[in-house]
Structure formats: C-alpha cells, structure tokens
Amino acid sequence: xxxxxxxxxxxxxxDHGIEAVIPGADLALxxxxxxxxxxxxxxxxxxxxxxxxxxxxxxxxxVHTDKAISNDEKPAIALRSGRQSSMRLAINAVKxxxxxxxVSSGNTGALMAMxxxxxxxxxxxxxxxxxxxxxxxxxxxxxxxxxANIVCDTEMLTQFAVLGAVYARVVEGISAPRIxxxxxxxxxxxxxxxxxxxxxxxxxxxxxxxFLGFVEGVDITNGRADVIVTDGxxxxxxxxxxxxxAKMSEYYMRRAFKSSPFAMLGALLAYRxxxxxxxxxxxxxxxxxxxxxxxxxxVKSHGGSDHIGFxxxxxxxxxxxxxxxxxxVAVEIEQLMSQESFFVSDIDEEESV
Numbered sequence: 001x002x003x004x005x006x007x008x009x010x011x012x013x014x015d016h017g018i019e020a021v022i023p024g025a026d027l028a029l030x031x032x033x034x035x036x037x038x039x040x041x042x043x044x045x046x047x048x049x050x051x052x053x054x055x056x057x058x059x060x061x062x063v064h065t066d067k068a069i070s071n072d073e074k075p076a077i078a079l080r081s082g083r084q085s086s087m088r089l090a091i092n093a094v095k096x097x098x099x100x101x102x103v104s105s106g107n108t109g110a111l112m113a114m115x116x117x118x119x120x121x122x123x124x125x126x127x128x129x130x131x132x133x134x135x136x137x138x139x140x141x142x143x144x145x146x147x148a149n150i151v152c153d154t155e156m157l158t159q160f161a162v163l164g165a166v167y168a169r170v171v172e173g174i175s176a177p178r179i180x181x182x183x184x185x186x187x188x189x190x191x192x193x194x195x196x197x198x199x200x201x202x203x204x205x206x207x208x209x210x211f212l213g214f215v216e217g218v219d220i221t222n223g224r225a226d227v228i229v230t231d232g233x234x235x236x237x238x239x240x241x242x243x244x245x246a247k248m249s250e251y252y253m254r255r256a257f258k259s260s261p262f263a264m265l266g267a268l269l270a271y272r273x274x275x276x277x278x279x280x281x282x283x284x285x286x287x288x289x290x291x292x293x294x295x296x297x298x299v300k301s302h303g304g305s306d307h308i309g310f311x312x313x314x315x316x317x318x319x320x321x322x323x324x325x326x327x328x329v330a331v332e333i334e335q336l337m338s339q340e341s342f343f344v345s346d347i348d349e350e351e352s353v
Contacts, residue, residue, distance in 0.1 A: 013106020
C-alpha cells in the first residue's frame with residue numbers, strides 16, 4: 001500500500017528521544033518507503049544520529065529548535081512557554097498543512113493540551129479521546145479513553161463509541177464493529193447512573209456498529225467486543241494493569257524455565273513458539289495512542305518505547321491519515337448529532353412515566 005504522506009516528528013520527547021525517533025523513522029520507511037518526515041529538534045544532536053541512516057536522510061527535513069517539553073512539565077506551563085518547542089512546532093506543521101500527521105513520545109498532558117488548542121476538535125466533538133489497539137485471544141480491540149478525560153458524561157462516551165467504531169471500520173476493516181461499554185458487570189442494573197444512562201442512549205441511537213451493552217474487564221482480552229468504551233481514569237488503569245500483567249507473566253515464565261535442567265531443555269525445544277507468543281503480546285507492536293476527535297492526526301508514542309515501538313506509532317498515524325479517518329468521523333458524528341437529541345428526549349419521557 002502506498003503512503004505518500006509527510007509525518008512531523010517531535011524528536012525531543014520521551015525517555016529515549018532522538019535515539020528512538022531516528023531509528024524508528026528509518027524502520028518505518030522499510031515498510032512505507034514513500035513516507036517523508038519533518039523532524040523537529042536540536043539539529044546538532046539529530047545530525048550525528050541521522051548520519052547512520054542514509055535512506056532516511058533522503059526522505060527527511062530537519063527543523064532546528066533547542067527547546068523541548070520535559071516529561072514532568074505541567075500542560076498549562078507547556079502551553080505558555082513551549083511555543084518554540086519541538087512538540088509545538090510539529091503540531092503546527094499539521095495545522096499549517098506542511099505535514100499530514102504528527103507523532104511524539106513526549107509529555108502526554110502537554111501533547112493533548114497543545115494539539116487540542118492548535119488543531120481544535122472536529123465539528124460536533126466535545127473532547128478528544130486517547131485510543132489504542134490491544135491484542136485479544138481472537139482479534140484486536142480498540143479501547144478508549146485511555147487517559148485524556150478522567151471524568152466523562154453520557155454525550156462524551158457516546159461520541160467515543162462513534163470514534164472507536166469508525167477506527168475499527170476504517171483501519172481494522174471490520175464492517176460492523178461490536179461496541180461494549182465497560183462496567184463492573186454485564187447486568188443492566190450494574191454501574192452508576194451515568195453509565196446506565198449512556199447504555200440507554202447507545203442502545204437507541206444508530207451507530208456505525210452494533211452496541212453489545214455492558215462488558216467487563218475480562219472482555220478486554222477475550223475478544224468479545226471490537227470497541228470498548230470507558231472514561232479516561234478507568235481506561236488508563238486497565239491499560240497499565242494489562243502492561244503489568246504481561247511483564248509479570250514473562251518474568252514467571254523465564255523463572256520457571258530456569259528452575260531445572262529439564263525445564264531449560266523444554267524451553268530450548270519450545271523456543272520458536274515462545275518467541276512467536278512474545279511478539280504477539282509485545283506492547284511495542286501495539287504502540288501508538290491515537291488522539292481521536294481532533295481536526296488533525298496526532299499520535300502519542302509511549303514515552304519509554306524504543307525504535308520498534310516508535311516505528312509502530314508512525315504506522316498508526318500514517319494509516320489514519322491515509323484512510324481519511326477524520327472525514328469518516330465527521331460524517332458519522334453529524335449523523336449522530338442529528339438523532340441524539342430525539343433519542344435523549346425519548347429516554348427522558350420514558351423515565352418520567
């Protein structure tokens with residue numbers, strides 16, 4: 001597939017900065033050779049690393065700035081003092097049409113604040129959501145919100161359902177994605193009032209997919225739903241818990257295979273199989289938190305990810321831009337808003353009877 005796109009890269013963000021961004025961009029070029037990059041950051045530090053990648057040098061432009069947003073900088077301060085930072089300049093490139101998307105592994109709060117201020121939300125969207133694709137025992141699941149909005153209301157969650165469903169259709173190729181609302185149980189009476197109200201709305205409005213009702217935490221990994229909707233607090237806890245469980249599982253597996261000579265022999269015989277499993281669960285290959293709902297493609301790479309993870313984040317951004325994700329969202333949100341007030345009023349009337 002041809003990806004004739006320009007990607008703006010914030011080279012100064014994350015734990016590894018340039019040492020992940022430059023090799024990551026070069027790795028992305030191996031599968032998407034028509035990509036072009038505009039790399040924002042300290043040119044004196046970028047050029048020595050870039051010198052090792054001849055192919056990437058032909059496909060990129062470096063824009064110098066020695067200003068960067070630190071990982072612990074508060075979003076409000078970043079907005080005021082970071083106008084010439086690598087993060088802000090990369091976002092500006094998308095706004096001004098010089099790039100089709102932006103990828104950064106920098107401060108999440110600052111990236112969201114800057115992207116929302118510069119790119120704005122798509123018409124009809126109240127708040128953008130962070131979404132990511134997680135592996136399951138059947139096929140991948142889109143989960144959102146993963147931390148952008150700690151407290152959500154019914155309208156926000158309904159819009160998140162649309163955003164997630166459109167992603168599942170456009171990028172994952174699922175014609176009728178199954179949408180679940182994360183709760184403490186699947187029964188209708190479970191959860192707080194707001195969750196029950198949201199379920200009532202989602203069960204009535206026409207969505208770009210099928211609403212399943214409530215799903216539980218176990219459904220995140222069993223493949224029951226293609227899209228799982230939740231607030232940013234719950235979603236972030238679920239994501240970090242999943243990452244922790246994956247690391248713990250790997251630790252116990254390694255320890256078990258070192259426990260005896262027979263165990264080590266078994267590990268040797270099963271090496272190829274375990275290597276395949278490890279890759280399927282490797283978070284680097286699912287890296288790339290999408291800021292869905294913005295009027296521009298912005299993807300957040302995990303701050304601690306290496307070049308493999310950063311390359312995957314670039315792939316996610318390129319897929320969204322290439323497939324016209326925002327155009328599809330605009331259509332679906334317009335259809336939702338045209339019917340939402342009618343259905344909400346119906347619900348209110350039913351509850352008042």
